[in-house]
Amino acid sequence: MSIADIVISMITWLFQKLILPVLPTNLPLFSFSDLQDILAGTLQHNLVYSFAGLSQIFNVRLLFILLSTIIAGEILFWLVKAGFFIVKLVRG
Amino acid sequence: MNSKQRNKGIPIPQPALKLLILTAIFLFLLLIGGTVFGASPFTDDFEGYSIGDLSGQGGWATSSPYSSWEVSTTTVEVGNQSIDCYNGYCGNTRTGTQVASGKWVFWTYAGYDYSFGFWIKEGSSDICRVDVGHDTIWYYNGGFVDTGWELVYNDYQSLQIEWNATTDQCRIQYTVGWSDWFDAYDTFDYIDRLDIFATEFPNGDRFIDYISDAVELPCEVEHCGYCLTSTSCISADCSWYYSIYLQEYSCVPFFEPSPEECGSFFKCNYCGDQTTCEAELNCEWTDRGVGTQCYMQEPTVPPAQIDWEVPDIDDCSSLPALDTIVCEIKNLISGAIMPSQEKLETMYQTLGAFKEKFPFNYIGILNDFFTDITTDLEATTTIPIKILGATSTVSFTFWDATTTIGGQEESFKNILFDFTTFLVLMGWFVWFISLIKRFF
Numbered sequence: 001m002s003i004a005d006i007v008i009s010m011i012t013w014l015f016q017k018l019i020l021p022v023l024p025t026n027l028p029l030f031s032f033s034d035l036q037d038i039l040a041g042t043l044q045h046n047l048v049y050s051f052a053g054l055s056q057i058f059n060v061r062l063l064f065i066l067l068s069t070i071i072a073g074e075i076l077f078w079l080v081k082a083g084f085f086i087v088k089l090v091r092g
Numbered sequence: 093m094n095s096k097q098r099n100k101g102i103p104i105p106q107p108a109l110k111l112l113i114l115t116a117i118f119l120f121l122l123l124i125g126g127t128v129f130g131a132s133p134f135t136d137d138f139e140g141y142s143i144g145d146l147s148g149q150g151g152w153a154t155s156s157p158y159s160s161w162e163v164s165t166t167t168v169e170v171g172n173q174s175i176d177c178y179n180g181y182c183g184n185t186r187t188g189t190q191v192a193s194g195k196w197v198f199w200t201y202a203g204y205d206y207s208f209g210f211w212i213k214e215g216s217s218d219i220c221r222v223d224v225g226h227d228t229i230w231y232y233n234g235g236f237v238d239t240g241w242e243l244v245y246n247d248y249q250s251l252q253i254e255w256n257a258t259t260d261q262c263r264i265q266y267t268v269g270w271s272d273w274f275d276a277y278d279t280f281d282y283i284d285r286l287d288i289f290a291t292e293f294p295n296g297d298r299f300i301d302y303i304s305d306a307v308e309l310p311c312e313v314e315h316c317g318y319c320l321t322s323t324s325c326i327s328a329d330c331s332w333y334y335s336i337y338l339q340e341y342s343c344v345p346f347f348e349p350s351p352e353e354c355g356s357f358f359k360c361n362y363c364g365d366q367t368t369c370e371a372e373l374n375c376e377w378t379d380r381g382v383g384t385q386c387y388m389q390e391p392t393v394p395p396a397q398i399d400w401e402v403p404d405i406d407d408c409s410s411l412p413a414l415d416t417i418v419c420e421i422k423n424l425i426s427g428a429i430m431p432s433q434e435k436l437e438t439m440y441q442t443l444g445a446f447k448e449k450f451p452f453n454y455i456g457i458l459n460d461f462f463t464d465i466t467t468d469l470e471a472t473t474t475i476p477i478k479i480l481g482a483t484s485t486v487s488f489t490f491w492d493a494t495t496t497i498g499g500q501e502e503s504f505k506n507i508l509f510d511f512t513t514f515l516v517l518m519g520w521f522v523w524f525i526s527l528i529k530r531f532f
Contacts, residue, residue, distance in 0.1 A: 002429055011439060039460075044464060048468040052468075057512070058509065058512045059509060060469050061466045073523075074527075
């Protein structure tokens, strides 16, 4: 067994024993399959059906990229605020 | 207790004894052919008769001065035979048992708009008359009364006539519900005779089939819905089917799948020759042991997705002595540092499982959604319109109209695209500034 094998075994063990059992696959009130059904099913179909050809005159790709950055930015902001809140809570 | 008393057994009350005797007498009268209730004087499906004149068969006689209906196999509802009047004037009569209150059901077929009809009689006395023709159904009530019911052409339809000797009335039913009771020609005690006639001349087919006392048809392959048990259903070459929705069994016509057509993937085996086979997607014309046929191509299993494959160590056997030593040292170091393929695959699978966990799976599906939407929205379509009866499609040529901006020619489509892009970017920039402000 090489040094790399030992390192990989450690990383794999950490993931398999400590991280994977803790992380959930589905959220209790909004499961992954529900999200998949809504996004890849109804919502996608309706959007494509309603706005077919829109991307010729409207930069849909840019809009989605910016929307993604907004979502990520708001989550980041919320996490920072939560961090500060916990720090204040601990410090009293 | 004396012997006389012992022989008496359980005493029967006198009123009950009288009722028992009267019931027995009544049943006896019924058996010997007295007037009955709730049936029809006779039934007939015209099966087993010789093709030709109905007269002289099954108790039927010709009603003078008409010619006879003819037994036919042309258009039937039940079995293989019905009766047909083609030559204008037809009339036949038959007498059966006496029925005080009962019902007759006739399956009638109107091939054209001239009438034929039914007289139900007490002996030779006309009691009730119903006509089929002139686009509707008529009954006689001292004068002909139009029911207003639409006549069904070129298909069999049941016509029911019910009579009641107590009230001296009749009523009829066709495609809709029962009519009101109407007075008979005369008072009557029973019905025992039927005359069927066609009194208008123009040539054309009129058929009557299956005269009975119930609207239900016999259980046979043409009328699977009337089979009530699995045995009778299967015997009639129908299929006994269980509906999960209704949660009950019913008899339905045997399902015969339509012949499949040559197509892609699982329909490859329906392609009869090499040309049609190879024209379809994922089909191949090959021999897999039972002769050359069209098959769906064997799916190709993709190789395991490994990001990095471990390189083989060098072969040092053919090198000169000094190079062999260097090569062996290099292999030793490589062996000590390089991971094995098995460990790499394990780590890859573990990371794959990690990507399937929250929040990475949710983020992944969102990413896929945006990608798919962006791709699908590229597609264009036409919008059909109809104005004052003229059909056309909406023209979008104005998008490609050009103008000159700053010395450069630009289409309307591109100008609008740039403008909306600018608006989107400005909106995002406003949000970004507000986010920064919220941080500080």
